Amino acid sequence: MSILEMRGITKEFPGVKALDNVNFKVKKGEIHALCGENGAGKSTLMKVLSGVHPHGTYDGKILINDKEQNFQTIRDSENAGVTIIYQELALVKDMTIAENIFLGNEPTSNGFIDWETMFYEANKWLKKVGLSIESNLKVSNLGIGQQQLIEIAKALSKNCEIIIMDEPTAALAEEEVEILINILHQLREDGITVIYISHKLKEVMRISDSVTILRDGQTIGTKGIDEIDESGIISMMVGRELKDLFPYENNKIDEVILKLDGYSFFEHKSKKPVTDDVSLTLHKGEVLGIGGLMGAGRTELATSLFGGYEGKAEGSVYIDGEKYEVKGPKEAIDKGLAYVSEDRKRYGLVLGMDVAKNTTMASLGQISSLSFINQEREIWETEKYNKKMRVKTPSLETKVVTLSGGNQQKVVLSKWLMSGPKILILDEPTRGIDVGAKQEIYKLINELTAQGVGIIMISSELPELLGMSDRVLVMADRKIMGELSKEEANQEAILKLATGGENIEESH
Amino acid sequence: MKNRISFKLDVRAYTLIIALIMIFVVFTILTNGDFISSRNITNLSRQMTVIGILAVGMTLIIVAGHIDLSVGSLLGLTGGIAAILQVWYGWSTFPVIIVTILAGILLGLWQGWWVAYKGVPAFIVTLGGMMIFRGILLGISGGQTVAPMNESFRVIGQAYIPYVIGYLLTAVLIVFAFIMVARKRKRRQKLDLALSPVSFDYGTVIVFSVLITLFVYMLNRYHGIPVPLLILLVIAGIFIFVSKNTTFGRHIYAIGGNPEAAKLSGINIKRNILSVFVIMGALSAVAGMVLTSRLNAGTVSAGQMYELDAIAAVVIGGTSLMGGVGTIVGSILGALIMASIDNGMSMMNVPPFWQYIVKGMILILAVWLDISSKKKTAS
Numbered sequence: 015m016s017i018l019e020m021r022g023i024t025k026e027f028p029g030v031k032a033l034d035n036v037n038f039k040v041k042k043g044e045i046h047a048l049c050g051e052n053g054a055g056k057s058t059l060m061k062v063l064s065g066v067h068p069h070g071t072y073d074g075k076i077l078i079n080d081k082e083q084n085f086q087t088i089r090d091s092e093n094a095g096v097t098i099i100y101q102e103l104a105l106v107k108d109m110t111i112a113e114n115i116f117l118g119n120e121p122t123s124n125g126f127i128d129w130e131t132m133f134y135e136a137n138k139w140l141k142k143v144g145l146s147i148e149s150n151l152k153v154s155n156l157g158i159g160q161q162q163l164i165e166i167a168k169a170l171s172k173n174c175e176i177i178i179m180d181e182p183t184a185a186l187a188e189e190e191v192e193i194l195i196n197i198l199h200q201l202r203e204d205g206i207t208v209i210y211i212s213h214k215l216k217e218v219m220r221i222s223d224s225v226t227i228l229r230d231g232q233t234i235g236t237k238g239i240d241e242i243d244e245s246g247i248i249s250m251m252v253g254r255e256l257k258d259l260f261p262y263e264n265n266k267i268d269e270v271i272l273k274l275d276g277y278s279f280f281e282h283k284s285k286k287p288v289t290d291d292v293s294l295t296l297h298k299g300e301v302l303g304i305g306g307l308m309g310a311g312r313t314e315l316a317t318s319l320f321g322g323y324e325g326k327a328e329g330s331v332y333i334d335g336e337k338y339e340v341k342g343p344k345e346a347i348d349k350g351l352a353y354v355s356e357d358r359k360r361y362g363l364v365l366g367m368d369v370a371k372n373t374t375m376a377s378l379g380q381i382s383s384l385s386f387i388n389q390e391r392e393i394w395e396t397e398k399y400n401k402k403m404r405v406k407t408p409s410l411e412t413k414v415v416t417l418s419g420g421n422q423q424k425v426v427l428s429k430w431l432m433s434g435p436k437i438l439i440l441d442e443p444t445r446g447i448d449v450g451a452k453q454e455i456y457k458l459i460n461e462l463t464a465q466g467v468g469i470i471m472i473s474s475e476l477p478e479l480l481g482m483s484d485r486v487l488v489m490a491d492r493k494i495m496g497e498l499s500k501e502e503a504n505q506e507a508i509l510k511l512a513t514g515g516e517n518i519e520e521s522h
Numbered sequence: 523m524k525n526r527i528s529f530k531l532d533v534r535a536y537t538l539i540i541a542l543i544m545i546f547v548v549f550t551i552l553t554n555g556d557f558i559s560s561r562n563i564t565n566l567s568r569q570m571t572v573i574g575i576l577a578v579g580m581t582l583i584i585v586a587g588h589i590d591l592s593v594g595s596l597l598g599l600t601g602g603i604a605a606i607l608q609v610w611y612g613w614s615t616f617p618v619i620i621v622t623i624l625a626g627i628l629l630g631l632w633q634g635w636w637v638a639y640k641g642v643p644a645f646i647v648t649l650g651g652m653m654i655f656r657g658i659l660l661g662i663s664g665g666q667t668v669a670p671m672n673e674s675f676r677v678i679g680q681a682y683i684p685y686v687i688g689y690l691l692t693a694v695l696i697v698f699a700f701i702m703v704a705r706k707r708k709r710r711q712k713l714d715l716a717l718s719p720v721s722f723d724y725g726t727v728i729v730f731s732v733l734i735t736l737f738v739y740m741l742n743r744y745h746g747i748p749v750p751l752l753i754l755l756v757i758a759g760i761f762i763f764v765s766k767n768t769t770f771g772r773h774i775y776a777i778g779g780n781p782e783a784a785k786l787s788g789i790n791i792k793r794n795i796l797s798v799f800v801i802m803g804a805l806s807a808v809a810g811m812v813l814t815s816r817l818n819a820g821t822v823s824a825g826q827m828y829e830l831d832a833i834a835a836v837v838i839g840g841t842s843l844m845g846g847v848g849t850i851v852g853s854i855l856g857a858l859i860m861a862s863i864d865n866g867m868s869m870m871n872v873p874p875f876w877q878y879i880v881k882g883m884i885l886i887l888a889v890w891l892d893i894s895s896k897k898k899t900a901s
């Protein structure tokens with residue numbers, strides 16, 4: 015009955031036992047969710063299954079259709095019908111969509127690449143994942159959500175039996191999630207087995223047939239979806255009850271700290287602004303949510319304000335009543351701005367550096383005098399923020415590349431907390447973060463607002479946006495479409511404003 | 523939470539040292555002990571200085587994610603400028619040194635400006651520089667060898683430190699090392715941070731002291747510590763400190779590791795890249811003067827292909843061409859390995875063509891070893 019069985023899997027890294035005698039059984043043709051806190055070992059288990067960690071580097075057995083498998087490479091696992099879509103996207107940015115989908119599997123005739131077939135086939139797979147774009151576009155032109163869908167198309171094109179998705183919806187907007195859910199159901203009908211890792215428990219409850227929970231590298235249990243509910247999963251994940259996911263406190267709103275008046279930003283010589291005529295105010299101690307669809311220009315607003323683009327700003331910006339000129343990140347930090355980007359690997363972390371160096375990167379001034387770094391001080395400060403954020407790491411000298419996704423996010427947050435911001439811009443702050451850690455981040459938001467920090471929270475997760483914001487602005491097509499008070503804000507109102515502007519490129 | 527700091531050995535540095543010891547043993551056996559004679563040790567340490575100085579700057583450049591192909595020409599040109607100023611214009615040594623270093627800085631500024639502010643890839647800018655600087659050298663020298671240098675200038679590349687001062691410097695260095703370790707331990711204790719065992723900390727210093735004393739003794743049995751070696755050590759010391767303990771050093775590593783994240787952390791990429799090229803220019807000038815002094819002449823072909831030796835030394839030393847990773851200690855060891863192979867094979871009268879082949883093989887092997895050891899620890 016079970017298509018896949020993993021028995022007694024133990025996997026150790028220097029300093030961490032990532033998996034400790036894990037048992038994992040999946041039935042044929044089901045959608046099986048894998049849940050657990052950050053660092054519980056979900057990704058590691060799937061990397062063992064897909065041959066990323068080859069046979070011999072772990073203990074235990076993998077059985078597919080009751081046959082023992084010893085994968086040495088990813089190729090081996092693909093030949094056995096297992097395909098994995100990683101938590102971190104792995105597309106070649108400068109190649110076309112079609113080339114990416116068939117990378118390593120290029121259709122050929124007489125030994126030469128058959129481009130026509132390739133584009134034709136690629137278009138077919140694109141349609142299957144609900145993308146109506148041409149497959150000869152370069153991947154670098156696509157947003158992160160579309161790239162995710164390309165990854166799925168790529169996996170589908172390999173005609174696999176078991177497809178593993180590591181947090182496929184973390185970067186997707188609501189309507190893209192719908193597409194994905196449809197795709198998953200379709201796959202189930204075709205008899206394909208899906209293993210699905212996600213921190214979004216509502217989704218898990220909705221899509222999956224059964225769920226396995228890991229905690230600290232151990233299997234806590236497997237349940238049919240009708241035997242358990244959301245809070246049941248949570249308590250199995252964290253080992254305790256978790257109440258009140260959105261600990262919103264009616265923030266005491268103080269004087270204005272940030273004011274934008276007709277703010278537009280033009281990159282280099284381009285005529286089209288990356289943000290267009292934006293006006294907004296942010297008060298001390300307030301959480302201002304910004305909602306909108308993928309590509310609405312929310313990230314661009316934040317990045318441009320933070321000085322991340324080169325170009326020219328129009329309109330005026332005031333911080334604490336003082337005029338602020340967009341120059342560069344250095345100046346922005348000096349003025350008390352901090353920006354937690356949505357793409358932590360690309361913009362948040364130097365992956366090859368250790369936890370301590372990443373944490374202090376934006377605040378080296380604090381731990382050095384005359385530009386000489388006080389290394390002891392550095393470790394001491396990092397230790398402080400690590401404890402506060404509960405980063406799970408073997409040591410402060412561990413490279414962040416080896417941390418689990420959620421813990422990497424916590425390091426990025428530590429980095430910006432350390433810079434002591436007056437205005438904190440959070441761009442998808444809980445992407446890929448487990449429920450426990452999410453709640454910690456929300457509590458942190460409360461703590462900061464209590465200290466008078468103004469927070470702008472960009473989020474595609476509506477429950478979070480509604481749960482934590484004092485006011486919500488909705489953006490579309492680089493403009494502000496409207497503002498909703500706490501009372502007015504609800505799912506429909508936001509979506510209406512978000513789609514009320516011009517038509518968004520994708521249709522489905 | 524005392525054990526949060528892992529107790530860490532620098533595996534790569536130790537592999538390099540082991541490789542070096544093996545090379546020493548092999549050549550010592552093959553040359554019946556001549557290889558580790560005082561005289562040859564002295565020669566060897568003089569031979570490695572020019573590439574060593576270049577390798578220090580090259581490490582910073584490569585760690586920052588760039589490359590400098592012009593250092594050979596830059597070195598030739600600055601060395602030539604020094605010779606011309608002294609021989610043709612009769613300048614005395616001190617102003618020559620100052621002006622030559624300034625010339626190096628200026629040329630570094632030129633290249634750094636193109637790379638940092640105009641966005642032209644360093645590979646192209648310095649490939650251009652390689653031709654331009656050699657061209658300028660050919661032009662200003664008219665293709666002639668410019669010689670001879672003053673007695674005082676020859677000190678830079680040829681003189682030796684008197685025995686007594688040599689031992690004195692060694693003693694100072696050893697005392698300094700002990701003080702540093704003690705201070706570090708005290709500060710960590712105060713902040714309640716994890717400490718490596720006392721025996722390990724002081725053990726390393728003791729081993730280091732014994733080795734350095736032995737080395738100086740060997741040199742002193744011949745003529746003493748060569749001045750150029752001292753120059754290299756001082757430069758290396760300064761930049762090891764800079765790379766580890768200053769914000770500038772940290773910025774370089776961050777930029778090489780992930781320029782976008784570095785930029786959004788408020789690091790000024792352009793200025794830092796410019797600085798790196800300026801440092802490279804200044805160090806090339808120093809290396810140029812050492813070479814001119816040693817040859818007692820400025821020649822048109824001085825420093826040809828040195829850029830490749832410097833890059834090879836850096837890469838053998840474990841610096842990644844992708845940027846973000848690397849140490850100056852490693853690069854110095856890399857330079858020493860390259861020089862040892864040159865020197866040992868010359869002593870054995872191996873024809874030059876073999877020397878090239880062997881050095882090339884070593885380069886590939888070293889990087890392969892590095893990569894495969896990294897793979898092992900990763901999975």
Ligand SMILES: Nc1ncnc2c1ncn2[C@@H]1O[C@H](COP(=O)(O)OP(=O)(O)OP(=O)(O)O)[C@@H](O)[C@H]1O
Nearest residue numbers: 027032052053054055056057058416417418419420
């Ligand atoms: N290559 C590696 N080297 C060292 N440690 C690793 C490596 N890969 C994972 N780990 C460690 O193994 C543990 C499990 O990590 P894993 O990525 O499987 O967690 P996860 O459950 O996927 O978490 P998340 O939800 O945050 O993605 C973590 O403590 C992590 O630091």
Ligand SMILES: [Mg+2]
Nearest residue numbers: 056057101419
């Ligand atoms: Mg994971």
